[in-house]
Amino acid sequence: MEQTIGIGLLGAGTVGGTLVRRLVGESSSIAAKTGLAFDVRRIGVRDATRPRDFEVGAGILTEDTQSVVTDPSVDIVVEVMGGLDPAGDLILTALRAGKPVISANKELIAARGPELISAAAEAGVPFLFEAAVGGGIPIIRPLSETLAGESIDRVLGIVNGTTNYILSQMDDEGAGYADALAEAQRLGFAEPDPTADVSGADAAAKAAILASLAFGTWVGSDDVYYEGITSIDADDIAFAAGFGYRIKLVAVCDRTDAGVNARVHPMLVPEDHPLAGIRGATNAVFIEGPAIDSLLFSGPGAGGDPTATAVLGDVIDAARETLAGAQVAPRIRFGNGHIVPFEEIPTEWYVRLVVDDQPGVLASIASEFGKAGVSIRQVWQEDVDDRASLIIVTHGSLESEQRTAIDSLKGIPEVHDVASVIRVLGPET
Ligand SMILES: NC(=O)c1ccc[n+]([C@@H]2O[C@H](COP(=O)([O-])OP(=O)(O)OC[C@H]3O[C@@H](n4cnc5c(N)ncnc54)[C@H](OP(=O)(O)O)[C@@H]3O)[C@@H](O)[C@H]2O)c1
Missing domain, CATH: 3.30.70.260 (ACT domain)
Structure with missing residues (x-):
């Protein structure tokens, strides 16, 4: 028999709106595959009067975001509003009320990860964030579960589609940075204000999460050195290509005997390295360890549908745990490893x-x-x-x-x- 799980969303923009459409429009196939039925019971937004490209019953959309996390009919909370506040405190309220939380919010997790993970552990409920890095690429679960027994030495990531699109355009078309950025904005690969992407800040938050999960030592966003791509010149792209390299914005996470380090900066990547062939807005994460040698995960790093697929997977996972009724142990613990300064x-x-x-x-x-x-x-x-x-x-x-x-x-x-x-x-x- 199907079990119905009440869902509350914080945010219904690119990711949240797609998730609502999928939960409603694909309910039969989800139920056939999982035995679970989901009912969207509350959606917190900034402006409840704005037209939406999904339909829900009267009273479900609300500007009272607190009511989403306290509503007793909401079993699982999905945070897809972004930003640090009020998302962080709303998540804590939900977790302390014993509700599983799914979040796609890399900025928040890189800033307050241990606090949120501890609150989930104390409540014995899942806090899952597969969509926070790599959008539709499964990478959080492989790192924190499948590879939990591997002594990962290094994670290299192309984790920002906007900058990879711009650098690929410069490489393929010989375009300058400003023209490539304008083209990315025209095609919707870059925001009107692209600062978070082109400065490397977005990739730095993702590098913090990747390093923390890979090495089991908490690396926060403040621990990650980052540089963006704004000073990359068409001449450098051409010289690099002539010498057998591609220029990429790379998140580098390393573990050595001295400790761990995570950083984000442009890099000349040899053209025979798997990351050199990652073109356009595609993302990729390359993991190295003594037993697995290397693994490459690649795919769409953003976009409503790919990201909603990752969120939906977490929702289904959390629903199974909820129905099993057991206390959920945290999937990852963080030790006190030393963070080696970039210098x-x-x-x-x-x-x-x-x-x-x-x-x-x-x-x-x-x-x-x-x-x-x-x-x-x-x-x-x-x-x-x-x-x-x-x-x-x-x-x-x-x-x-x-x-x-x-x-x-x-x-x-x-x-x-x-x-x-x-x-x-x-x-x-
Ligand atoms: N877009 C992607 O491809 C992608 C990929 C991976 C991860 N993510 C992450 O997913 C999250 C959501 O991204 P998005 O692209 O879906 O964002 P978005 O399109 O800007 O949507 C944000 C939603 O949250 C609501 N919201 C924002 N601040 C609020 C506040 N203070 N109070 C109430 N509601 C608020 C907005 O309400 P209104 O609709 O009323 O404005 C909107 O519905 C972010 O953490 C982002 O980093 C996004």
Whole structure:
């Protein structure tokens, strides 16, 4: 016999609106597959008078979001409103009332994850967030359950579709950053205000969650160094392609004997690496561990339907737990591992300099790198009139040493511009 579960939504925009349509329109196929029937009983929104592209009964849409989490007919709460407030406190209220909560809110989880997970553990109910990273790609459950026994060393992710679309456009069409961004906005791949995406902040929240789940040490959003793609130049895309690399915005999460680290920045990725072939708005997560070697998860990282599929999977999972009636143990625990500051992480750099094309310049530059403890792996030169573009790829050195070398290059009179510095996914890092 089917069991009916009452659903309350916080938010009914791109993800929430799609979820409501799916819960209503696909109820028979969901029931046939799971034996579960869902009834949407309350939906909290900012403006209940706004036209919606789904139909629900009178009184279900409300601006009183508190009533969604306290309504006794709501068995499971789905938070798809986004932002830190009031989403965080509403989730805590729901969990403390013993209701399972599903959230797609990476920003909130990266900021308050341990508090929300502890509240769920104390109440013995699930708090699930499969949609928070990678949209429609199953990655949270594989990391926290399937791979719970693997000593994961590294997670690399292309976890922001907007920036991957822009960089792919620059690569495929030779477009400049501004044109590629405008095209992404025209096609709906970038928001009118793209700051959260192009600055790397969105990917940093996702990197925090990936690192925390992969390593079992809590890494919060404040622990993640990030840089965006706004200074990536069409020349760098072209030079990188010429040397066999693609430029990608990569979330890098590492575990070594010294501790764990998560960071987000543009990277030159060798074209034979699986992440180099991830094009357009697609997302991907590449996981390395001693027993599994490597795994690649890829697919649509955003969009109403893919994200609603991930949320729906969590809703079904939580409904099964609810009906089983058992206390639910948390799927993940966080230890007190050390977070290694980014300055102490070895990195390899691609540096593009505009220099006077005259004897001795390369020697002065090499000397500054040497003084900082950085050794050069490769150098290319391309002459432009009486100047030259000098491209240097370094061996692995501490991030702090690389930065010292770059600062000192700026003091050499023949160096007119440090046009770009981009880290490299190289053999030593
Ligand atoms: N969109 C994606 O592809 C995607 C992918 C993965 C994860 N996510 C995450 O999913 C969440 C929702 O994203 P979305 O794209 O669906 O957002 P959205 O389209 O902007 O929808 C947000 C919804 O929440 C409601 N809302 C926002 N603030 C509220 C407040 N203070 N009080 C009451 N209601 C409020 C809005 O009400 P009104 O409708 O009345 O304005 C709207 O219905 C975010 O955490 C996002 O990061 C989204």
